[in-house]
Amino acid sequence: MIREHEDVIIQTVCRIFIPFMQVYGLYVLAHGHGSPGGGFQGGCIFAASFILMSIVYDLNEVKRRFTEKLSVFFFSLGVFIFAGMGWLCLFLGGNFLDYGVLSKILPVDPVMARYYGIAAIEVGIQITVMAVMVSIFLDLLTGGLHEKDAEEGHVRGNTQ
Amino acid sequence: MKRLLGIAIAIAALIVLLYGAEDLPPWADPGQPASLHVSPRYIERAVGETGVPNMVTAVLTDYRGYDTLFETAVIFTAGIAVLMLLRRPIL
Amino acid sequence: MLEVILSKYNYWIFSILLVVGLYGMMAKNNLMKKLIGMNIFQWAIILFFISIGAKRGATVPIITGTHGHDTHTIVARAAEYVNPLPHALMLTAIVVGIATTGIALALLVAIYKRYNTIEEDEIIEALKK
Numbered sequence: 001m002i003r004e005h006e007d008v009i010i011q012t013v014c015r016i017f018i019p020f021m022q023v024y025g026l027y028v029l030a031h032g033h034g035s036p037g038g039g040f041q042g043g044c045i046f047a048a049s050f051i052l053m054s055i056v057y058d059l060n061e062v063k064r065r066f067t068e069k070l071s072v073f074f075f076s077l078g079v080f081i082f083a084g085m086g087w088l089c090l091f092l093g094g095n096f097l098d099y100g101v102l103s104k105i106l107p108v109d110p111v112m113a114r115y116y117g118i119a120a121i122e123v124g125i126q127i128t129v130m131a132v133m134v135s136i137f138l139d140l141l142t143g144g145l146h147e148k149d150a151e152e153g154h155v156r157g158n159t160q
Numbered sequence: 161m162k163r164l165l166g167i168a169i170a171i172a173a174l175i176v177l178l179y180g181a182e183d184l185p186p187w188a189d190p191g192q193p194a195s196l197h198v199s200p201r202y203i204e205r206a207v208g209e210t211g212v213p214n215m216v217t218a219v220l221t222d223y224r225g226y227d228t229l230f231e232t233a234v235i236f237t238a239g240i241a242v243l244m245l246l247r248r249p250i251l
Numbered sequence: 252m253l254e255v256i257l258s259k260y261n262y263w264i265f266s267i268l269l270v271v272g273l274y275g276m277m278a279k280n281n282l283m284k285k286l287i288g289m290n291i292f293q294w295a296i297i298l299f300f301i302s303i304g305a306k307r308g309a310t311v312p313i314i315t316g317t318h319g320h321d322t323h324t325i326v327a328r329a330a331e332y333v334n335p336l337p338h339a340l341m342l343t344a345i346v347v348g349i350a351t352t353g354i355a356l357a358l359l360v361a362i363y364k365r366y367n368t369i370e371e372d373e374i375i376e377a378l379k380k
Binding site: 162163165166167169170171173174177178181184186187188189190192194195198199200202203204206207208213214215216218219220224227228231234235237238241242245246 | 258259260261262263266267269270271273274277278280302303304305306307308309312313314315325327328329330332334335336337338339340342343346347349350351353354357358360361
Binding site: 118122128 | 209221
């Protein structure tokens, strides 16, 4: 699946296509209120753009960008945003994950405070899902070689 | 041998499942128990209480927000587990 | 008899899919095929659960004509919209299924590195020694 030589047509098409996929993933996230979509769906579409990039272009380059520290940072950032919204509602006097009390710090009525609370946690869900999908894909594809082996250009899939 | 035993058990399971499907409500019935107890309350009051027109998002993140929080924790755990299985030297 | 089949044909379809997955988990020798059987089993259950939420003559569970600020005047009758609760519950189930499949595939890669095979009987023989 990962070949050494470069294919001009596929690389040119994907160079145009990948930014549109990412913008589409953010669009599905942002319109999760009025049409089908939301955090999970947008996260999977966003991750698919990185997976396409690692198939078409150099795998070692993508693996060098998604190091272990960066992946773990993104995993925990998403869960932290979600739980952080719950803790914020608890500190402001309501129940855990009760977004109606956010109207004390935002200048809106309680119904719209729920709207903004839902939008914020969808962002957190998307970050976690995107990072996990890309990390699992890269780990399975290379058999988990360490970064220094990846930098030397030795990828397991090519040598078998 | 394994294959014949597998087919026999599978057909027995199929017969038991189809026998149990007699008591389930018919397809797309508006009066089935799944649509009667708490679901009309969610449909009627989702936009008024949360301001989000998409009922599935409102149920998933507002009415059932705890489930989504722990399910995000589950996928976080899965990412960490694959990382630990494959990026560390094995055995 | 025909009435029973025609009014509940969704249960028949999902039962057959479930039994196909069950057969794959039991009778195949390769660990990868067992994993795919488990995945088929899981998807049969998810689809069955979603099919419970259907309603005759109802539309998608999204209320059109409003976005945000005038939500107090909307009247939504429960018979016009599909039940949104199974959809929300099964989103969680799908994501848990992805997590399970990802970890199982990582375990398969680790088993292959250790024993150099993924056939079940060869692994059991290697374990007996």
